Amino acid sequence: MPELPEVETTRRGLEPLLSGQTIRSLEVRQPRLRWPVPPELPARLAGARVRRLSRRAKYLLLETDQSGALLHLGMSGSLRYCAADTPLRRHDHLILQLENGFQVRLHDPRRFGCCLALPPDGAPHPLLVGLGPEPLGPDFDGDWLFRRSRGRRGPVKAFIMDQAIVVGVGNIYATEALFLAGIRPGRAAGRVTRAEYRRLAEHIRAVLEAAIEQGGTTLRDFRREDGSHGYFAQTLRVYGRAGLPCPACGNPLRTRRIGQRASSYCPACQK
DNA sequence: CTTTAGGCCTGACGGC
DNA sequence: TGCCGTCAGGCCTAAA
Numbered sequence: 001m002p003e004l005p006e007v008e009t010t011r012r013g014l015e016p017l018l019s020g021q022t023i024r025s026l027e028v029r030q031p032r033l034r035w036p037v038p039p040e041l042p043a044r045l046a047g048a049r050v051r052r053l054s055r056r057a058k059y060l061l062l063e064t065d066q067s068g069a070l071l072h073l074g075m076s077g078s079l080r081y082c083a084a085d086t087p088l089r090r091h092d093h094l095i096l097q098l099e100n101g102f103q104v105r106l107h108d109p110r111r112f113g114c115c116l117a118l119p120p121d122g123a124p125h126p127l128l129v130g131l132g133p134e135p136l137g138p139d140f141d142g143d144w145l146f147r148r149s150r151g152r153r154g155p156v157k158a159f160i161m162d163q164a165i166v167v168g169v170g171n172i173y174a175t176e177a178l179f180l181a182g183i184r185p186g187r188a189a190g191r192v193t194r195a196e197y198r199r200l201a202e203h204i205r206a207v208l209e210a211a212i213e214q215g216g217t218t219l220r221d222f223r224r225e226d227g228s229h230g231y232f233a234q235t236l237r238v239y240g241r242a243g244l245p246c247p248a249c250g251n252p253l254r255t256r257r258i259g260q261r262a263s264s265y266c267p268a269c270q271k
Numbered sequence: 272c273t274t275t276a277g278g279c280c281t282g283a284c285g286g287c
Numbered sequence: 288t289g290c291c292g293t294c295a296g297g298c299c300t301a302a303a
Contacts, residue, residue: 002297034279034299058297075296076281091281110280112297127299154274163298170297260276261296275303284293 002073004135004168005211007058010079014104015053017081022049022099023064030093034074034114037094041069041117045096057131057167067120070127074112080105132166135204140166142198149189149197156192157185158259160204169204171261173211175239177203184270185263186256210235238264 002010026042048064055061060071060079073079081104084097094106094115106115118125133139148165149156159165161174169177178185180203183196192200214235237247242255246266255264 032280034297072297074280074298108280109282110296112280152273158274161297171295259274262294273303275301277301278299280296283295286292287290 002058002075002077003170003172003211004058005173005208007055007060007073007168008212009215010073011053011055011060014079014081017102018050018053018062018098018104020050023047024097024099025095027095027097028093029095030091030111033093033108033111034072035116037115038117041115044117044120045069056128057134057163058170059125059128061118063118067122068118070114070116070118070125071106072112072114074108074110074114076110077106077108077113080107130164132162132164135166135168135208140201140205142194142201145197145201146192146194149192152189154189155185155258156183156187156189156200157261157263159189160200161259161261166204168208171263172236172239173204173207175263175265176207176237179238179265179270180207182270184267185258185265238266240264 023045026045028037028042031037031039044067045064048066048068051063051065051068053060053062058072060073062069062071071079081102084101084103086103089107091109092105092107093111096104098104106113116125116127133144145160145165149159152159157174157178160169160177161171175185177200181196181200183192183200238253241253242262242264243252245251246253246269249266249268251266251268253264254267255262257263
């Protein structure tokens, strides 16, 4: 499932292929995504020239010389750049046809993704307002987490997955970073110390950077934009490994549900 | 303000 | 073999 590293990997792969290209059309084969694809979007994009493909949190922004589109890959979405005669697959919901003969297809079996119009006046899309800092940017660090966490009684894992606190930290990387920082996912966020938050912030950054470096984790549905697999999944230490030995101490990893999410952790290494 | 539950989806999986 | 219930998961929205 695309987390921030997968989205960034997709962006880096597609940006040079899309930048400067002119859009011929957008074909909407299945408008019913997380939100309906706006009926006016194809007309808005037709004839527009792509300025760049950027990212905010897990949103991809296809910026054109006349507004553009906002995409989210949800749980199972992927973008694929291919020739126009490439056979369509089931769940290819959107087809962005370029003037150069190539296409970008949004493939999303579970349809948790979305494709919406960016405001034409250059204003930020409502979905982007109120988001927390980028975890790889300059505004995110342990002191920020510490300050925002005071008084919060919910679990620290839910806290770092809150998009208003820091964006793009999904279940996989939250689980991994908490393990590396030695913090139990169920601890109340307000009781985690400043020193622990400094460690945690650094591990969040490191684990995301490592995953981007390696091309993104692959779980089940995710494909890189060229269709190949990422391979970071092999290096996950605790996520999805409940019952298996802790890679640090050998004790069996435990699992519990925190905020409706599966969370595995080592009862010995994480306090 | 924070926190929680519900809902959107399909495919994989286990049980019978 | 086939049917069916359960689960997974990002993240918005509504409600507590």
